[in-house]
Amino acid sequence: xxxxxxxxxxxxxxxxxxxxxxxxxxxxxxxxxxxxxxxxxxxxxxxxxxxxxxxxxxxxxxxxxxxxxxxxxxxxxxxxxxxxxxxxxxxxxxxxxxxxxxxxxxxxxxxxxxxxxxxxxxxxxxxxxxxxxxxxxxxxxxxxxxxxxxxxxxxxxxxxxxxxxxxxxxxxxxxxxxxxxxxxxxxxxxxxxxxxxxxxxxxxxxxxxxxxxxxxxxxxxxxxxxxxxxxxxxxxxxxxxxxxxxxxxxxxxxxxxxxxxxxxxxxxxxxxxxxxxxxxxxxxxxxxxxxxxxxxxxxxxxxxxxxxxxxxxxxxxxxxxxxxxxxxxxxxxxxxxxxxxxxxxxxxxxxxxxxxxxxxxxxxxxxxxxxxxxxxxxxxxxxxxxxxxxxxxxxxxxxxxxxxxxxxxxxxxxxxxxxxxxxxxxxxxxxxxxxxxxxxxxxxxxxxxxx
Ligand code: PFF
Numbered sequence: 001x002x003x004x005x006x007x008x009x010x011x012x013x014x015x016x017x018x019x020x021x022x023x024x025x026x027x028x029x030x031x032x033x034x035x036x037x038x039x040x041x042x043x044x045x046x047x048x049x050x051x052x053x054x055x056x057x058x059x060x061x062x063x064x065x066x067x068x069x070x071x072x073x074x075x076x077x078x079x080x081x082x083x084x085x086x087x088x089x090x091x092x093x094x095x096x097x098x099x100x101x102x103x104x105x106x107x108x109x110x111x112x113x114x115x116x117x118x119x120x121x122x123x124x125x126x127x128x129x130x131x132x133x134x135x136x137x138x139x140x141x142x143x144x145x146x147x148x149x150x151x152x153x154x155x156x157x158x159x160x161x162x163x164x165x166x167x168x169x170x171x172x173x174x175x176x177x178x179x180x181x182x183x184x185x186x187x188x189x190x191x192x193x194x195x196x197x198x199x200x201x202x203x204x205x206x207x208x209x210x211x212x213x214x215x216x217x218x219x220x221x222x223x224x225x226x227x228x229x230x231x232x233x234x235x236x237x238x239x240x241x242x243x244x245x246x247x248x249x250x251x252x253x254x255x256x257x258x259x260x261x262x263x264x265x266x267x268x269x270x271x272x273x274x275x276x277x278x279x280x281x282x283x284x285x286x287x288x289x290x291x292x293x294x295x296x297x298x299x300x301x302x303x304x305x306x307x308x309x310x311x312x313x314x315x316x317x318x319x320x321x322x323x324x325x326x327x328x329x330x331x332x333x334x335x336x337x338x339x340x341x342x343x344x345x346x347x348x349x350x351x352x353x354x355x356x357x358x359x360x361x362x363x364x365x366x367x368x369x370x371x372x373x374x375x376x377x378x379x380x381x382x383x384x385x386x387x388x389x390x391x392x393x394x395x396x397x398x399x400x401x402x403x404x405x406x407x408x409x410x411x412x413x414x415x416x417x418x419x420x421x422x423x424x425x426x427x428x429x430x431x432x433x434x435x436x437x438x439x440x441x442x443x444x445x446x447x448x449x450x451x
Contacts, residue, residue, distance in 0.1 A: 035279030038209030065237030072231035108147030123302035194442035198270030220387030229394030403434035
């Protein structure tokens with residue numbers, strides 16, 4: 001039998017998982033969702049959602065992955081042969097593709113902003129005008145479409161050409177660079193006049209903002225950010241060695257992801273206040289704010305601003321690409337492995353489909369902004385459908401599988417590496433996976449439905 005590949009070290013495991021987890025979700029989505037749901041109170045909800053609901057699912061997914069040593073479909077077939085569980089695998093093919101359709105639109109915004117930085121578009125105008133550039137850009141029909149097409153082309157190119165190794169090597173440099181840059185932005189943004197109100201907004205919870213809606217949004221963000229409920233973590237875990245401590249690698253990934261998001265929030269929100277913008281102004285928040293900070297950082301020297309902002313957008317593009325590739329790869333793997341399709345054909349068909357759906361999302365900020373599905377624009381509808389419903393649903397299935405379908409002995413054996421680690425904490429985690437997490441997700445679903 002073919003020996004399955006392994007990650008070489010604990011660091012490699014955490015780095016790979018964090019590579020999928022850290023992406024636009026941390027830097028683009030977290031600050032604006034937090035701004036829409038009221039700042040500090042949302043952070044508390046988010047941390048609770050991460051620890052009580054998302055982390056146990058992270059463990060459930062990694063447990064299934066390592067126990068079965070296969071992808072989502074194979075895992076269900078192997079661990080529960082002949083049962084309906086394998087249909088859960090289908091959900092995890094559909095959700096990442098829907099996710100990719102609108103993720104690529106935002107990826108496109110990064111491409112466009114990289115070009116804008118390189119062509120000195122942000123230094124040619126007064127700082128206070130920069131936030132308005134975004135509105136003009138996304139409401140125009142063609143520019144965002146070109147950008148979306150370019151991003152999807154990059155994703156398909158990488159999945160096709162197999163230069164995955166190159167991208168991964170590149171992102172090993174880009175990710176730490178991104179982290180350092182965000183830290184630098186944070187320090188700078190705190191010095192801007194008016195930033196104090198932003199810090200207060202992030203630290204002083206207003207408990208009237210703790211609503212069912214905000215709870216659902218926190219859960220959705222936790223799933224989005226940790227790449228849960230779509231089988232990505234499951235697949236990565238299938239490459240983890242048997243003696244690796246699942247609890248430690250899961251915690252390491254979740255903590256790095258959370259740190260990244262919090263640092264991004266503390267870098268962006270104070271600057272939002274300093275620039276006189278509204279934290280609840282929606283998906284454009286980061287694109288309106290960061291170039292403004294870069295402009296100010298340059299202190300009148302265009303080259304400095306251009307350099308900082310170009311490096312930033314290259315890094316964010318790398319982070320977005322590594323995440324997007326993993327979304328397309330799930331569907332491609334399904335069509336090639338289960339349907340016998342050629343890799344090339346599968347990649348083109350799926351990338352084309354996602355691109356076409358993405359067009360509607362892209363236009364929903366401009367010419368199609370009046371077209372609503374259940375009260376949402378196409379973009380917002382897909383985002384809510386994926387984050388608030390499909391990803392948590394996928395997670396629910398995984399945690400039910402581990403808590404109720406697999407035998408306790410099997411789960412215990414996998415989590416404790418045959419009674420060598422985590423023996424004391426196992427009871428707590430198992431309890432969370434069996435009762436707390438599923439009930440929590442169902443409560444969030446129900447309140448979401450009834451409110
Ligand atoms: N976690 C990624 C982010 O925060 O940008 C998004 C993501 C990647 C979600 C891969 C799901 C996935 F399978």
